[in-house]
Amino acid sequence: MKKYFLLTPGPTPVPPEVAQAESRPILHHRTQEFGKIFVDVIEGMKYVFQTKNDVLMLTGSGTAAMEASVVNLLSYGDEVIVASCGNFGDRWEKICQAYSIKVNKISVDWGKAINPKDVEDLLKQNKNIKAVFTTHTETSTGIVNDIETIGKIVKDTQAVLVVDSISGSVNQKFLVDDWYIDVAVTGSQKGLMCPPGLSFVSVSQKAWQLVEKSTSPKFYLDFKKMKKSIENKETPFTPAVSLVVAVHKAIEIIKGKTLEKIWQETEKLAFATRTAVKSIGLKIFCDELHISNIVTPISMPENIDGQKVVKTLREEFGISIAGGQDKLKGKIVRIAHMGYIDKFDLIVGISGLEIVLNKFGYKVELGKAVKAFEEIINS
Ligand SMILES: Cc1ncc(COP(=O)(O)O)c(C=O)c1O
Known part of the structure; x- marks a missing residue:
């Protein structure tokens, strides 16, 4: 199961x-x-x-x-x-x-x-x-x-x-x-x-x-x-x-809960997620001056197919994140932080991403992104 x-x-x-x-x-x-x-x-x-x-x-x-x-x-x-x-x-x-x-x-x-x-x-x-x-x-x-x-x-x-x-x-x-x-x-x-x-x-x-x-x-x-x-x-x-x-x-x-509180919490989740993925050398796909709090778009390192990352996360670990759409297919993956998604869900997603990227040859220190996430989320 x-x-x-x-x-x-x-x-x-x-x-x-x-x-x-x-x-x-x-x-x-x-x-x-x-x-x-x-x-x-x-x-x-x-x-x-x-x-x-x-x-x-x-x-x-x-x-x-x-x-x-x-x-x-x-x-x-x-x-x-x-x-x-x-x-x-x-x-x-x-x-x-x-x-x-x-x-x-x-x-x-x-x-x-x-x-x-x-x-x-x-x-x-x-x-x-x-x-x-x-x-x-x-x-x-x-x-x-x-x-x-x-x-x-x-x-x-x-x-x-x-x-x-x-x-x-x-x-x-x-x-x-x-x-x-x-x-x-x-x-x-x-x-x-x-x-x-x-x-x-x-x-x-x-x-x-x-x-x-x-x-x-x-x-x-x-x-x-x-x-x-x-x-x-x-x-x-x-x-x-x-x-x-x-x-x-x-x-x-x-x-x-109130909308104001939800906006604040989502902003923190978004910031922590961006910091986490950047800590392992990944790049944010969009202009960070205008980035939303609802989703983190992550550019895939050269030679790594985002579609395969999404598929492997889903099939091996049951973790669903989104791939790129249209011309961004394979080039980016997207992790959401909206609705009922909370910090511990994101820890699962970020650790899964670390593991799968390693598997595809992008060598990262396991736990590094998770640590960066936790440090922000608990500050
Ligand atoms: C910004 C935006 N517009 C439109 C849609 C399409 O909505 P639906 O799939 O509910 O028809 C989506 C769904 O992902 C969306 O994120």
Whole structure:
């Protein structure tokens, strides 16, 4: 029997209390009992997003909420900006293209952050832009973007700001109202410590005005249907009832701890992990001035295939970390520190990495990175 350690940037481990809540007998979704839980979840997500805006829930992973944002805000032929610094930023472009939305793209080298000034310049040049799509924490490269500055730029224009915080919510500071984010998107399987399958979107008044004008085809993903149902404490269609119950419990845990405390703890885990891997000569893949706290992206030494490192860790030790995506396949590995992942999980991951790297010929002193980690985490 193999023990399983999940250190990927989603899905993340589920706390026992959440798993237990999830396994309660199924409630019917058209009952008062479920309605109360659902409304609590919607209110709780306003805390997670730090917003007074409407929050909507979708049964579907984060990408469903991304696609829903595109189809609800825009119409055929509309023009938008997509500011991307990685794989998930690029996803906004692909979704927009699928709906014949014209994309003006700001593309940054992977590993670098978006420069808000580029967004400002493009918005000044083109007054037809209806929306700016971007990413809070770019999970594929480890970057956190300066959404606060982008928010200040977009707020006084005709455009709405749409931000994917699917991996950033809960663990990385994210203030929807203070940062003027019109539409924020997240999923259940990362900082929210729940299984995959639910996503959430916050929608500002400015965004609702666009929703009113949108003519893109939509049915299941229709924001207006979702908003109307919430007034009756319901969802338009059968929701993933057990996941809603799980998120309800997870929000209780998050509120009990407070976001501020979670941000602080995650920052320390992230710093300790980076210090640990650097202590054995490994390099951080992305610009450390803009590195997020949710994941450590580690460049693989020459001649070591990151894919094989990930596979060996998983198959021999039951430790799941993530590899590189797209053009970073084989070149980097990624260790997450978000959600229920704690310092002792990370010690397991870091020691596993030391062992596997040695096996592949990158000779490191066993325990050196673990020691560096422990020294920081206990300081
Ligand atoms: C930043 C970001 N955006 C989008 C997604 C896609 O979300 P999902 O896989 O839940 O559809 C992910 C998932 O890894 C992500 O990290």
